[in-house]
Amino acid sequence: VVVLIDATKSPVLVTSALLYVNGPLHLGHIRSTYIPADVYTRYLRLKGVPVVFVSGSDEHGTPTVVTAEQEGLTAKAMVDKYHNLAFKNYQALGLSFDHYSRTSNETNHQTTQELFMILKEKGFVFKQIVKEYYCPTDKKFLPDRYIKGECPYCHAKDQYSDYCENCGKTFKPGDLIGAYCSLDKTTPELKDSEHFMFKLSAFSSALSSYLKNQLDVRDEVRNYVLQWIKEGLRDWDIVRDLDWGVKVPGMKGKVFYVWFDAPIGYIAATKEWAEKNGKKDAWKQFWIKAEAEKKGAKIVHFIGKDIVYHHALFWPALLMGTADYKTPDVLPVRGFVTIQGKKISKSRKYWILVEDYLKRWPPDYVRFYYTLTTPNAPTDGDFDWKDFQEKINTELLGNVGNFVHRVLTFIDSKFAGKVPKVPHGSKAGADEVAIKKKLVKSVKEVDKLYSQIELDRALKAILDLSQSFNQYFQHKAPWRADEKDASITLWHCANFVRSLAILLEPVIPFSAEKIWSYLNLEGSVHDADFDSAKDLPIKADHSIKKPLPLFSKAEDDAIQEEIRKLESLIAPPPKESRHGPER
């Protein structure tokens, strides 16, 4: 992974995958994309990089229409409901989007139709008659998730008509054995329908070289995408016979396939951000190749491993096809999460809703836990309440919280709330020289790791530094030292507390801001200068505020209750699925 940050501070667009709003937000959603994208964005802001962080709700598609029918709502009413809930949850989690959009917005409809027209003009889309499932009673087509049946390859039952969740094979209409309507169980017919296809196959060699030379992605991901190209790319059917979605110009009663307009939502969101900030054309610095080159702008898409195909092949090909648009630069891919070792299940409600989590736990705990336990790699992870308790109690409380609280209460009680003077003429001892050296080295290391999106490793390096601060404090034992020595120790430690607040701001923004206010420093830690974390700018006599404990312990009772709650929902054993968690 390349280091993105350079001296010129080029603009960066960060996105997290758009959320399907056909259900409530749960802890499975936020691990691979939302939290890491926010941590990275906050780091860039501290570095003074002009960063724009956008995302939004992915509101179209057959799964959404089918779920709305099941809930007895119109598609519009359902997406409104879950969009609003998700947005509220995001704010409570401290996700600092510069703009949060929706694919049903007019900007996205227009941009989608515009890009389609460009692709059509350039000959990258063509008409084709395809077979679609059709219900003669309801007189409507039944795409994708409307239809279920048996997989013709592995014979798994109850698979949707677009792909098999068991063996990962994709289907076309007619492939399923014993197809039936998922809503009323009737047997559908196959009927001809005119669609547009996107010529993905025309981009094989351009995509190969893009993957090899341009896209910054982990090698294991790069290699399996290259393998897909070798196996041959199939053209994509980009039309569905539905009425909920972006209308296809010139085709009545048809909309674009959800995966056509969803990534275009990244562009629409950037346009809305620009408009909102009174810089109408500012979106072009990211998306229009010629403009982006002038500024050295970069696009970073945080995604989960189930949507690599869409982001590494389909999306860049679509952008290449327009000729003028720019392709993504960095694709951080993270894996799925199980809960207590079991697969998340929407139908059994085997999940932890963000809403429920937030009733009992601070947002910083899950931000901390996920950042610490999620590598920048497509490997899967587990949300385990015992492990959560252990990480919170030993690392967040026992390490960071302990140091900060000890230092601040010591200054409060022994120095009347004023940062002590380093007595005139006293020279820093060997301990101070060593710990300052460690600080400078660590800040450099953390900087490098954050910039490479190695967020778990960045956090581990911060915790290691915090551990050294604890050792320094313990070793100096200011409670039994003479006043001169105690003053030297506490002056240093007050500054180290400030350093920790800055370094940890991306991960635990709420707590970092609290530390900043206890230190009684000006402004907000969110606007601090990252590089200044290596400095010791707090002067003697600076008054601090009366500190309260930063964190409270994750108690056994509360953890047991969480585990019991999950155990009462019988969950199926985890099964390896290429398509990941149910959404």
Ligand code: 2FM
């Ligand atoms: O897989 C998903 O959850 C999709 N809603 C992600 C869309 S990302 C983007 F391309 F819009």
Ligand code: ZN
């Ligand atoms: Zn199968």
